[in-house]
Amino acid sequence: MQGLIQQVLNALQLGSVYALIALGYTMVYGIITLINFAHGDIFMVSTYVAFFVGTAVISRALHLPGIVVFILTMLATMFATALLAVLIERFAYKPLRQAPRVSAVITALGVGLFLENFTLATIGPDPRFLPKFFPVVTFTWSGVAFSNIQIIIIAVSAVVMLLLDTIVRRTMVGMAMRAVSWDKFTAPLMGVPVDRIISITFALGASIAAIGGMLFGMVYTIDPYMGIRIGWWAFISAVVGGIGNIRGAMLGGFILGFVEIFTPVILPASTYRDFVAFSLLLVLLVFRPYGILGRPVAQKV
Amino acid sequence: MNALRAFWNRVRLFYESWPPLLRRLFVPALLVLFFILALVLPQAGVLNLYQQQVLIYVGINIILAASLNLVNGYMGEFSVGHAGFMAVGAYVASILTVWAFPRWGLGEYIPYLFPVALLLGGAAAGLTGLVVAFPSFRTRGDYLAIVTLAWNMIVKSVLENIDAIGGPRGFMGMQKLTTVAWVYVWVVVTIYLLRNLVYSNYGRGILSIREDEIASSLVSVDTRKVKITTFVVASFFAGIAGGLFAHIIQFINPRSFSILKSTDVLVMVYLGGIGSLGGSILGATVYTVLLELLRPLQVWRWVVGPLLLVLLMIFRPRGIMGMREWRFLVPREERSQAIASIKEHIRRKREAAAPVPVGGSSD
Amino acid sequence: MPLLRIRGLTHFFGGLRAVHDFNLDQEPGELIGIIGPNGAGKTTVFNLITGVYRPTEGEIFFNGHNLVGKRPDQIVSLGIARTFQTIRLxxxxxxxxxxxxxxxxxxxxxxxxxxxxxxxxxxxxxxxxxxxxxxxxxxxxxxxxxxxxxxxxxxxxxxxxxxxxxxxxPRLLLLDEPAAGMNPGEIAELMELIRWIRQQFDLTIILIEHQMRVVMGICERIKVLDFGETIAEGTPAEIQSNPRVIEAYLGEEAI
Incomplete structure (x- = not known):
């Protein structure tokens, strides 16, 4: 029983990170129906930004408390990552907005691989650790061990998701985003600045991925390949939940977190994880292509 | 550029001035000549091992690009999992030559049985093409891209989990059976068969799905049959390419067939041009040679492919040849002269019969 | 026996009723026109006949074959072909x-x-x-x-x-607003063409059209749809004098 609770906690922790990244996929898809295959690598870049900023801040450290360094690093990482995403949108995707959709998807794939190989070439393939912002404190409660880091990850993710949900549902920016997503030809006629809203969406998605990146880096090592490894899983999360649907991305993230943690429990080896996750994706796409929470799109004749 | 075009036009005029029989025999003769060269040059030591290897990669990539073009260029779907089919072909062919043939007492005939191994590898890959073909009935566009991607990942993951064939460590023991001559033959066969398919009613069915799937079913195209055909044929040839690949590098592991490999093929297809076999030949050749030339750049050369892909999509989304075809790849009976002579024949037939007014006023 | 026989054809898009209780008996060789304002469900009828949509209710028989549940390509092979409102070459x-x-x-x-x-x-x-x-x-x-x-x-x-x-x-040809976007000269030519192919290929035709000139000029029988309902049916002369039609459709056109 305690083992189970322990695993659930691990799954929640991992699921939170997947959900945060999945949000970026889903928001971009929702607004310009583009599968932004580069998003996983944007996430990867964000962890490196966090690595360099965090190390720099700590080494010059004026003995700031851990929480301040953590927040400073996070803000800087979010900003830098958002900037990267906006630049990618501006220079790689925007010229293709009128082109066939396949062109944009291929471009996204290319941008992702470019980021990955570029990082590989400049920084190298060795895994790295993010600097420690806090001392790790482990609590034990009736046999279940959990750390303060785990709690921070789950809590921060929950807050971010709630915040995003509120932004999309309750603010003017959110309303504009929904308008563009609904009809990008009519929205500008209603005075919605479409280009700016699309940029904001990319920025928002990337900063959330950056938060995910920081949280992830506090527990696991980072390397240039994780854009693929983690990014694909987040992407499956988004599709499983229903791509374009924000709550679906969160749900999908948690489902995939559970798949990853519980596969080795049920099947002989953890190497079956990819197989299970992608088979789940394949089966779902065949029977319910629009995901768990998504809605089918009618084809007009 | 203009000088080049002028030169080309002169070559063409010269060619046109030949007697018809000579022109008819020209391309086949050239093909035979190249085959003899492919056979002799490596033997004679004119081509060193490295050059042979590059030529072989060019050939394998031509097969990969041309077959993927069938799906992505001709049918207008977006498959990003071509390496998955390649993997199936590579493993099946390797298992046959390394384990099965020796066990069946055919060890000494392996070099002769190589084509059989390749064909069986291709057949296995073609069969798995159905995995993607069936979802494509209902799922299109982005979602089908995800299906193909998932397929690629699943193949890789399954291979990693079968210990008997080496799991993540890979599979080895293949003889170096892939020679320049063999690859050349397979390239010619692939291009020839694909060309024939493309210029048939099925080929037009494939094209019509790209243009407008619903309109296509409303002019009687059985889109399911066409999709099955396309995916099976494309994955068959990917399997052949995989078998050839396995028997040149003599060591395969699941990572050789990752999404990165699929992306490489995508670059070749879109570089050369969608909906054009000539484009795929060109794209695969240019890209393969380019990557070889960039070898001194080491890690940085892997930045070139993706960058090239992005720039291509922005500035020349249809690629070098974009839906045009080299003349020698168009079947004779489909060329303008042939069409014109049929038109002439029809006109004469019509004039011989009662004149029919065009577009009405018969009342 | 009619070549095309439609009974109680009804189709819903979600909660919206696009076609309701549409009936038709078409003899071989007949040319029937379907008219009606935008959104009256005319094109939906074509989409139902050709198998693009599956009807919510109703029967479609063509030459003795039940068309409901067949794929578009199967229906085309049975002898029904169509054109599109917006050109789809x-x-x-x-x-x-x-x-x-x-x-x-x-x-x-x-x-x-x-x-x-x-x-x-x-x-x-x-x-x-x-x-x-x-x-x-x-x-x-x-x-x-x-x-x-x-x-x-x-x-x-x-x-x-x-x-x-x-x-x-085809034996049955469905023409969906073939005169859309044409000038009067082109329309006259088109009418000639329709008459001519009808004879030449021995066709039965259903014609959806907005241009009253075309429908009144070449159709033997006309059905008028409005909000998915069939509100009138008859010869061009009868339709032109039908008060419900004038109210729903011609009224607007006449002004």
Whole structure:
């Protein structure tokens, strides 16, 4: 029983990170129906930004408390990552907005691989650790061990998701985003600045991925390949939940977190994880292509 | 550029001035000549091992690009999992030559049985093409891209989990059976068969799905049959390419067939041009040679492919040849002269019969 | 026995009733017009007949075959072809290829025969090539046979769409607003063309049209739809004097 609770906690922790990244996929898809295959690598870049900023801040450290360094690093990482995403949108995707959709998807794939190989070439393939912002404190409660880091990850993710949900549902920016997503030809006629809203969406998605990146880096090592490894899983999360649907991305993230943690429990080896996750994706796409929470799109004749 | 075009036009005029029989025999003769060269040059030591290897990669990539073009260029779907089919072909062919043939007492005939191994590898890959073909009935566009991607990942993951064939460590023991001559033959066969398919009613069915799937079913195209055909044929040839690949590098592991490999093929297809076999030949050749030339750049050369892909999509989304075809790849009976002579024949037939007014006023 | 027999055809899009209780008996050779304001459900009727949508309720029988539940390509092979309200040619393919695609269902050779250029493939392809060119010649498009479809002028694109439908060798032809976007001269030519193909190919035709001139000029019988309901049916003369039609449709046009 305690083992189970322990695993659930691990799954929640991992699921939170997947959900945060999945949000970026889903928001971009929702607004310009583009599968932004580069998003996983944007996430990867964000962890490196966090690595360099965090190390720099700590080494010059004026003995700031851990929480301040953590927040400073996070803000800087979010900003830098958002900037990267906006630049990618501006220079790689925007010229293709009128082109066939396949062109944009291929471009996204290319941008992702470019980021990955570029990082590989400049920084190298060795895994790295993010600097420690806090001392790790482990609590034990009736046999279940959990750390303060785990709690921070789950809590921060929950807050971010709630915040995003509120932004999309309750603010003017959110309303504009929904308008563009609904009809990008009519929205500008209603005075919605479409280009700016699309940029904001990319920025928002990337900063959330950056938060995910920081949280992830506090527990696991980072390397240039994780854009693929983690990014694909987040992407499956988004599709499983229903791509374009924000709550679906969160749900999908948690489902995939559970798949990853519980596969080795049920099947002989953890190497079956990819197989299970992608088979789940394949089966779902065949029977319910629009995901768990998504809605089918009618084809007009 | 203009000088080049002028030169080309002169070559063409010269060619046109030949007697018809000579022109008819020209391309086949050239093909035979190249085959003899492919056979002799490596033997004679004119081509060193490295050059042979590059030529072989060019050939394998031509097969990969041309077959993927069938799906992505001709049918207008977006498959990003071509390496998955390649993997199936590579493993099946390797298992046959390394384990099965020796066990069946055919060890000494392996070099002769190589084509059989390749064909069986291709057949296995073609069969798995159905995995993607069936979802494509209902799922299109982005979602089908995800299906193909998932397929690629699943193949890789399954291979990693079968210990008997080496799991993540890979599979080895293949003889170096892939020679320049063999690859050349397979390239010619692939291009020839694909060309024939493309210029048939099925080929037009494939094209019509790209243009407008619903309109296509409303002019009687059985889109399911066409999709099955396309995916099976494309994955068959990917399997052949995989078998050839396995028997040149003599060591395969699941990572050789990752999404990165699929992306490489995508670059070749879109570089050369969608909906054009000539484009795929060109794209695969240019890209393969380019990557070889960039070898001194080491890690940085892997930045070139993706960058090239992005720039291509922005500035020349249809690629070098974009839906045009080299003349020698168009079947004779489909060329303008042939069409014109049929038109002439029809006109004469019509004039011989009662004149029919065009577009009405018969009342 | 009627060639086409439709009973109680009803279709919902979600909660919206697009067509309600549509009935039709069409004898071989008849030319029936369907008119009605935008959104009256005319094109939906075509989509239901050709299998693009599956009706919520109702029966469609064509030449003794039940069409409900059949795929579009199967229905076309039974002998029903159509054109589209907005032109839907295969834009990047040649005019000749556009017409040849319509021979797909009658292809007898299999894929391997094509790939290996077997004699039956060569024979059949030659046949298709000649028949397609013959049709283009009849339709006055032979000179443009090797053009890319999208490079044709608008009027010829409409004509090519009809040619492509005819290449399916239909008994029943469904024309969806063929005169849309045409000038009066082109419309007169189109009416001639419809009369002529009807005779030449021995066709039964249903025509959806906004241009009253066309419908009144060539149809024997007219059905009027409004909000999915059939509000009137009769000869052109009867329709023109029907008060409900004038109210729903002609009234607006007349002003």
């Amino acid at each position: 295969f834009k990047n393919l040649s005019v000749l290829d556009n017409v040849r695609i319509a021979h797909f269902a009658r292809t007898r050779y299999e894929v391997p025969a094509a790939m290996f250029r077997m004699p039956n493939y060569l024979r059949e392809e030659a046949e298709v090539r000649e028949r397609a060119l013959e049709l283009l010649d009849l339709m006055g498009l032979a000179d443009q046979a090797e053009w890319v479809a999208s490079s044709l002028p608008y009027g010829l694109q409409r004509r090519l769409e009809i040619a492509r439908a005819l290449a399916c060798e």
